Amino acid sequence: MKQQQQQAVIVGVHLPERTDFASSMEELRSLAEACQVQVVDELSQKAVRINPSHYIGTGKLQELAALLEAYEEAFVIFNDELSPSQIRNLEAALKRKVIDRTMLILDIFAERAKTREAQLQVEVAQLQYMLPRLVGLRASLGRQGGGAGLRNRGAGETKLELDRRRIEERIAALQNELEKLVARRQVQRKQRRKNDIPVVCLVGYTNTGKSSLMNALVERYNPQPEKQVLARDMLFATLETSVRSIELPDRKSFLLTDTVGFVSGLPHHLVKAFRSTLEEVAEADLLIHVVDFSNPDHEKQIEVTNDTLRELGADHIPMIYAFNKLDITEHPYPQVQDGSVYLSVRERKGIDELVGMIREQIFSSYVQREIVIPYDQGRLVAYFNEHAHVQETSYEPEGTRLRLECKAADYEKYRAHFIEL
Ligand SMILES: Nc1nc2c(ncn2[C@@H]2O[C@H](COP(=O)(O)OP(=O)(O)OP(=O)(O)O)[C@@H](O)[C@H]2O)c(=O)[nH]1
């Protein structure tokens, strides 16, 4: 089999409300590249609405057919999710394989998924996407011998041979397995909750620098090379959440979670499938919304991220905006302004400012106190040594004297046991 790079023509419809149309086409190109597909040409149409039967208008369709003559091997990628009948009609009219933005994203996720949980989630999303499109896909399979996605993976072909019932059964089985994995992770999470360690979650559009920021924080406070996560200049470098413990010099610690990046037009099925992974987000104490400030479309990306957070039920959680990549902009940095920090993870500038803000947010309820604990309450001494920052310990006739910084709630909860000073 020849290992030639696949070629594609990308097609988009510029609706009046799509102010980010140009960048969304640019992004589609990057998504294709992330699938090792070379984009050889592009075609766009300005229109006030989508053509229900062929997505693009009749004239445009002819233009596309003519354009495709120059690229014998190319297939077509649409910058949107197509309906089952649109795919069918387009493939019939163009005699080419047609895929949409959703399939492309699902394909990248399928390729990148490493853990069993991520693989299960992606397969569920793929099957759910495929289910209503079964007829069209089967027709195109007969004609071209292609699979469902971009690659003709063996698994993809077997999947297509299954009928609707079998696919539904498969989805149910996968979801069942997934639930077990999720339950196990929930136990771990509850354990962490019990330990009362605040959870800080990195969220944001794909490729903004979340993983790089995680690495910078780990490098500073917990320098072990094996704790580094993958950070790359590609879309969706991160597909699984990873958690690291960050211990600040005064023994206050928090858990930092790196998450999957969001993208405009993230398939709904995928968001649903990844909901369990992203449950961590909804339960965080604080979100750090990482923004690529050098990207001209960063405002739109912020909007997409906030919309996705809303969909995940995480819009009530306090948030710090971390505007990143300032090294390649003209804007001054490092700088803190109204709950936002302007920084450069690459140059390690602004990290301390960010940590200061995190500290203020999650440790604001700490108090500085001096207490004496009677000797028969030894377990409280142990408790505070584990959960507070004990600065000084001395032993007095009445009990153990501690100078410490602890949670106000802890102080209030146990103060009845202390000896009044
Ligand atoms: N110029 C510049 N580039 C940066 C900075 N921080 C990160 N990058 C680059 O941005 C790219 C993406 O970084 P990642 O940390 O993988 O981004 P991410 O948000 O985790 O991306 P996904 O996991 O794909 O969602 C990498 O090539 C980084 O080197 C920065 O401060 N300045």
Ligand SMILES: [Mg+2]
């Ligand atoms: Mg990442």
